[in-house]
Amino acid sequence: MNLNFPPLAEPVARLMEEFHKLPGIGPKSAARLTYFLLRMPESQAKALAEAILAVKEKIILCSICQNLTDADPCSLCHGETRDPSIICVVEEPLDILALERTRGYKGHYHVLHGVISPMDGIGPDDLKIKELLARLQGGTVQEVILATNPNLEGEATAMYLQRLIAPLGIRVTRLARGLPVGGDLEYTDEVTLTRALEGRQEL
Amino acid sequence: MTRPRVYKTEAIVLKGMDLGEADKILTLYTPYLGKLSAVARGVRRPKSKLGGHLDLLTHSQLLLAQGKSLDVITQAQTLDSFLPLRQNLWLTGCALYAAELIDRFTAERVENPALYRLLLNALNWLIQTLDANLTLRYFELHLLELLGYRPQLQQCPLCQTQLKPTTNFFSPAHGGVLCPSCGTLEAEARPISLNTLKVMRYLQGNDYGIASKLRLDGGLAKELETTMGGYIRFHLEHEVKSVAFLNDLRRQEAKAHPFGPLSPGLRQ
Numbered sequence: 329m330n331l332n333f334p335p336l337a338e339p340v341a342r343l344m345e346e347f348h349k350l351p352g353i354g355p356k357s358a359a360r361l362t363y364f365l366l367r368m369p370e371s372q373a374k375a376l377a378e379a380i381l382a383v384k385e386k387i388i389l390c391s392i393c394q395n396l397t398d399a400d401p402c403s404l405c406h407g408e409t410r411d412p413s414i415i416c417v418v419e420e421p422l423d424i425l426a427l428e429r430t431r432g433y434k435g436h437y438h439v440l441h442g443v444i445s446p447m448d449g450i451g452p453d454d455l456k457i458k459e460l461l462a463r464l465q466g467g468t469v470q471e472v473i474l475a476t477n478p479n480l481e482g483e484a485t486a487m488y489l490q491r492l493i494a495p496l497g498i499r500v501t502r503l504a505r506g507l508p509v510g511g512d513l514e515y516t517d518e519v520t521l522t523r524a525l526e527g528r529q530e531l
Numbered sequence: 532m533t534r535p536r537v538y539k540t541e542a543i544v545l546k547g548m549d550l551g552e553a554d555k556i557l558t559l560y561t562p563y564l565g566k567l568s569a570v571a572r573g574v575r576r577p578k579s580k581l582g583g584h585l586d587l588l589t590h591s592q593l594l595l596a597q598g599k600s601l602d603v604i605t606q607a608q609t610l611d612s613f614l615p616l617r618q619n620l621w622l623t624g625c626a627l628y629a630a631e632l633i634d635r636f637t638a639e640r641v642e643n644p645a646l647y648r649l650l651l652n653a654l655n656w657l658i659q660t661l662d663a664n665l666t667l668r669y670f671e672l673h674l675l676e677l678l679g680y681r682p683q684l685q686q687c688p689l690c691q692t693q694l695k696p697t698t699n700f701f702s703p704a705h706g707g708v709l710c711p712s713c714g715t716l717e718a719e720a721r722p723i724s725l726n727t728l729k730v731m732r733y734l735q736g737n738d739y740g741i742a743s744k745l746r747l748d749g750g751l752a753k754e755l756e757t758t759m760g761g762y763i764r765f766h767l768e769h770e771v772k773s774v775a776f777l778n779d780l781r782r783q784e785a786k787a788h789p790f791g792p793l794s795p796g797l798r799q
């Protein structure tokens with residue numbers, strides 16, 4: 329890769345290239361981050377480098393919910409504080425953070441690590457679906473909440489899971505889909521509006 | 532074609548890729564600009580005015596502004612979201628397969644309004660269809676024709692004799708059906724039954740309204756799919772990825788409902 333900078337010292341060029349590989353980082357941002365690091369005190373740079381190594385070395389997938397963790401089972405699966413009869417299925421670990429911020433959910437989670445995306449060659453076998461089905465054996469789980477994103481691939485993944493889970497006699501629910509808070513009817517697409525109408529509630 | 536700084540087009544969203552925190556790069560198929568990539572800013576935020584109008588397989592009216600590298604979508608209004616299609620997993624898979632074929636077979640900025648029309652029609656046909664497999668085969672044959680790969684089904688492309696009502700040989704490399712004497716000499720040619728040849732001619736020569744009335748039994752549907760699949764792979768030079776998902780759904784369906792299909796054409 330050529331970043332079109334005047335000849336750079338090799339370590340500087342190398343760091344820029346590494347930044348450039350990150351999502352959302354173009355050549356300009358890569359250069360800005362590199363020069364920022366160059367001016368940073370050495371102790372701080374070391375702390376950053378160690379933090380990067382630590383996530384690679386210490387973070388594993390929880391053997392139960394597949395969330396990222398440094399202890400197996402993770403803190404959400406471990407202990408008696410959460411309701412084991414409900415599992416909320418999400419696409420990515422970050423979705424758990426969003427749901428936890430609501431403080432309204434006390435059940436367990438399961439992370440799929442992606443969605444079914446046929447055109448990219450990502451099928452059910454590439455997601456943590458087998459691991460989910462294994463958790464549904466044994467009769468503890470009464471309800472599975474499908475919290476995949478409300479777009480075509482998220483819906484397809486939810487439909488796929490629904491077909492697998494429903495025959496087990498477990499209740500399958502989907503997060504309600506409707507108008508976003510602060511949204512404007514005029515700009516709302518028909519899929520969202522249709523589902524908001526379907527999910528209307530008594531006042 | 533030079534584009535004005537701001538321009539309008541209708542489009543079908545073929546593909547999306549996350550970019551940065553909340554943006555997406557979309558692959559759009561349009562009638563007069565062909566395939567193009569464009570940035571949709573902020574679409575992954577729930578409050579985005581664009582988001583719902585730019586989901587995969589949505590037919591939308593768009594306003595775009597020329598950008599430094601990629602053009603940017605500034606407004607979007609859904610024309611059709613094909614809701615019944617997205618509420619059926621099998622039909623969603625079929626529609627994604629059609630979109631993948633368009634994406635793989637087309638180059639950026641090459642217009643083909645008839646092909647655009649075919650894709651739009653196919654999405655509507657899939658909503659109505661009684662046999663999604665037949666609809667996909669019709670789509671494939673006419674897609675290949677609009678791209679200049681119309682398979683020759685009347686005369687042997689090697690010796691030019693009229694094909695006889697018997698088992699002949701389909702040859703992707705020669706672009707059609709070979710007579711038995713030519714076909715047996717070509718290692719890559721595969722036998723094609725008379726019924727499959729007749730169905731291909733019928734799909735090739737008729738409007739969808741007529742062609743869709745055909746009813747194929749399982750064996751015939753399978754042979755037709757294999758034949759068309761081989762021809763498509765030959766021209767693409769690799770697999771169509773979404774086929775694996777369709778086969779996965781078929782296997783699952785066969786296990787769950789051994790006595791009959793729940794969705795049009797899901798079982799063969």
Ligand SMILES: [Zn+2]
Binds near residue numbers: 403405406
């Ligand atoms: Zn866990």
Ligand SMILES: [Zn+2]
Binds near residue numbers: 690
């Ligand atoms: Zn011949």
